[in-house]
Amino acid sequence: MYGLNHVLARVYQVTAGGERRLPPTRAEASEALLLYSLNLPAGIDLTDRVNVDQSASRLTVTVKDMTTRQMTAFAERAEAWLTTNAPRSMAAKATGPVVIFSALSDRNARAMVQGDLWSLLLISACMVLVLRSLKLGLISIVPNVIPIVIGYGIWWLAVGQLNVVGTIAGSISLGIIVDDTIHFLTRYRRWHASAA
Numbered sequence: 001m002y003g004l005n006h007v008l009a010r011v012y013q014v015t016a017g018g019e020r021r022l023p024p025t026r027a028e029a030s031e032a033l034l035l036y037s038l039n040l041p042a043g044i045d046l047t048d049r050v051n052v053d054q055s056a057s058r059l060t061v062t063v064k065d066m067t068t069r070q071m072t073a074f075a076e077r078a079e080a081w082l083t084t085n086a087p088r089s090m091a092a093k094a095t096g097p098v099v100i101f102s103a104l105s106d107r108n109a110r111a112m113v114q115g116d117l118w119s120l121l122l123i124s125a126c127m128v129l130v131l132r133s134l135k136l137g138l139i140s141i142v143p144n145v146i147p148i149v150i151g152y153g154i155w156w157l158a159v160g161q162l163n164v165v166g167t168i169a170g171s172i173s174l175g176i177i178v179d180d181t182i183h184f185l186t187r188y189r190r191w192h193a194s195a196a
Helices: 004-016 028-036 068-085 097-131 134-139 141-159 166-196
Strands: none
Touching: 004 028, 068 097, 097 134, 097 141, 097 166, 134 141, 134 166, 141 166
């Protein structure tokens, strides 16, 4: 964890001597912050930690590798703790690439799986129309669904979660599977028509 409090504690330790701790009064905290700001090289300031009018600061939390669900749960727990234990003016939302990508990844995975299911239904309806046979259209569902279910099942067993990579692979596989099914069933229909 790294925030403005770490900067203030370090400056106070250097100026006052002794252990690393926050300045005990607001005046000493302001003095330590001013001293630090004045001693920064040209072009460098505290805007990565504090906003311009110094009414808000940023706290950076570094975490170990987490799954999308773990990261989302961690962010929710942190926000809930802050809401419960800090003044209302300090309420904040977790941000950053990892938090944003976790939410995006989860939403994308759900949408891709839902899109695959809708695609299967619509493709099956198209197969009924193209093949002009309800029986063949319904039969086409089986070779379209089984490989996707097996693929997602193996992915779940191997990886333990369905992420963006898995859902994209599933959608690509669906396209290839449907293409093969169309070729197989149109050939079957032609063969069946010529045999009759």
